[in-house]
Every structure is written in C-alpha cells, then in structure tokens.
Amino acid sequence: MTSQTPSPAAQRAEFQAFLSNMPVKLGSFVAADLPRSITVGEGEEKEFRKDFSPASLPWVEAYTLAKLPAPAAVAAPENQPFSEGVIRYVGETLLRTVGGTWDTDPEGGTGDGMPFIRPDSPAGEAAGQPISLISLLMTAAQQRRGDVFVTALAGALSEFGEEGAPFRSSTGIDLSAGGEKPTQVEQDHLDAFLSGVEPAIAAWIQEQGGGMEVWQYGREALDRLAADLRERYDSAGDMDDPDEQAYLAGAVRYAGEVIRRAGLGTWRFGAEASAEDPHAGQPYVRFAGTDGAEGFDVVPRQELRRTLDDASALVDAYDRATAARPAV
Known part of the structure; x- marks a missing residue:
C-alpha cells in the first residue's frame, strides 16, 4: 500500500x-x-x-x-x-x-x-x-x-425479522455464467486450470518481451497477438507441432483472459465434450446472455487458429464480449 x-x-x-x-x-x-x-x-x-x-x-x-x-x-x-x-x-x-x-x-x-x-x-x-x-x-x-x-x-x-426472508440471492458476479453449474469432472479440471491462469500469463508475457506496457488487457494487444500469430505460423497445422504447445498454452490463457475481462465471462472447461466438439479438452469462456440475447462461448484456441485466415478474429471476439458485458 x-x-x-x-x-x-x-x-x-x-x-x-x-x-x-x-x-x-x-x-x-x-x-x-x-x-x-x-x-x-x-x-x-x-x-x-x-x-x-x-x-x-x-x-x-x-x-x-x-x-x-x-x-x-x-x-x-x-x-x-x-x-x-x-x-x-x-x-x-x-x-x-x-x-x-x-x-x-x-x-x-x-x-x-x-x-x-x-x-x-x-x-x-x-x-x-x-x-x-x-x-x-x-x-x-x-x-x-x-x-x-x-x-x-x-x-x-x-434485518428481515423472524418470519421474513431475503427476496433474492444475488451478486454482481456470476461464477457459472450460462446457467448450469460445472459437473464434478469439469470442476476438477477447472480447479487445476484456474490456479495457473495468472502465473502462466505472467510467464508468457515475460517470454514475449515488452511487459504489461505492451501486453495490456485490451483490444490493441489482441491486434498485436494476431500479427505475431500470422508471422509465426503459415497454417493452422503448424500449431499442432509439439514444440509450439508451451507458447500456445500461454497465448490461449492470455487471449481468453483479455476477452473474458471485456465481457465479465466465466472460464469453463470442455472436459466431457465429444471429440468433434471444438470445446473438447479445451478451456473456454462462457458469456451469459443479457437483455434477452442468447449466451455464447469463446474457445480461445479456436480463435487463435481462425486468426491465420481472419486477422480480426480475436478483436471480433473481444468486441462481441464487450457488447455482452453485464452492468455491474
């Protein structure tokens, strides 16, 4: 202090x-x-x-x-x-x-x-x-x-008296956006994943250079990440190289956290999704619908892959999350 x-x-x-x-x-x-x-x-x-x-x-x-x-x-x-x-x-x-x-x-x-x-x-x-x-x-x-x-x-x-009762249970933060709570299998994955998000991001940023002055939690940094991805990879298949997994693990957490903060979403984990589901085995961010709009998910790893064909994929996801941000 x-x-x-x-x-x-x-x-x-x-x-x-x-x-x-x-x-x-x-x-x-x-x-x-x-x-x-x-x-x-x-x-x-x-x-x-x-x-x-x-x-x-x-x-x-x-x-x-x-x-x-x-x-x-x-x-x-x-x-x-x-x-x-x-x-x-x-x-x-x-x-x-x-x-x-x-x-x-x-x-x-x-x-x-x-x-x-x-x-x-x-x-x-x-x-x-x-x-x-x-x-x-x-x-x-x-x-x-x-x-x-x-x-x-x-x-x-x-305050509600002996026979009174609170008329709601609420909070400004929904830790299970989208309604359903995680299953125990998913929660076990989340327990391991969430505790490592911030340390992994910090290590990834240090490796990229520039510190938080460059890698801020905002739209401009996602543009920078998109440019780096397009320079680093010729195709999405290049991302499957085992030597790239450490870099991508940090990029997934960083991009996901930037987008999550923009819309106050919630990290989830596709622990039980079928193999053909993009969520399968992946951390993703869920955004609850507001003002009658349906909720949606952002799977960071999929957005990283999409960026190679569409340079605006990450910032488009950021903008969508921003538009869905609930009032707090």
Missing part, C-alpha cells in the same frame, strides 16, 4: 478490475489456497467445505486464523493475495445468502478503502447496512473466536 490516496477515478477503475477478475481470482483461491480436505480427530480425513454456503464460513474462518496468526499478518505483503481471497469468498458467500451487491467508496469512508458489500434489506435491494469485509477479516484475526464471518451473516439476515 502507498501513502498516496488514489483519485476517485482510479479507485473506480480498481473496483471494476476487482469485479472483472472475480472468476479467476476467486476460482483460484478456492482451488489452490483452500484445502481439499483436513484431518480431524484421530486422523480422520474430512472434505473441506468451500461451497459458498453459510455453513462453509466457519471452515474458512478457522483456516484463515491458522494462516494469519495476528491482525498484522493480514496486510503483510506475503499474505495479501490470501487476504484478498478471503475477502472475495466471504463477500460472495454473504451475497449468495442475503442478496445485495459489491460496492466501493472513493472517499474511503465505507469499506476502509476496499470493496465492500451492500446487502439487501426489507427496505429494498442493496439497502442494508454496508458490510466491510476487510474489517471482518481484521476482527476475526484479532478476536480469534472463529465465528465472526457467520455472525455478520446472521446480523444481515436478522
């Missing part, structure tokens, strides 16, 4: 990036940072609960306390990715139960400069008392009771 307070415009941009990155960041946190199982009692293995249910909050808080031994550890540079993951998880879990939306306060008065949630209340959508996730995390790390997260949820639910 710097001593300089970002401008309201910069804070709003950071907030949009926070929302845009939610599927990858939160998916990676659940897959890579939270354990699959824990040992209890006399060596009994139990599946770690991380399904965004209210019952998962004590599990996540207990594990958080084990990782963060004191409040000062929350902001320690080496722990910041984990702390942000906890904030994302707890916020999304609360929203799925009580409804509401993510928000930010450019003045820093609410949320302590971090994204926070505005839960629903009987007064209306997002009309409840704002909940600062960083404050919850700091309180949990200080009090070390193990029930801070679930108590915050109970407080938001209590």
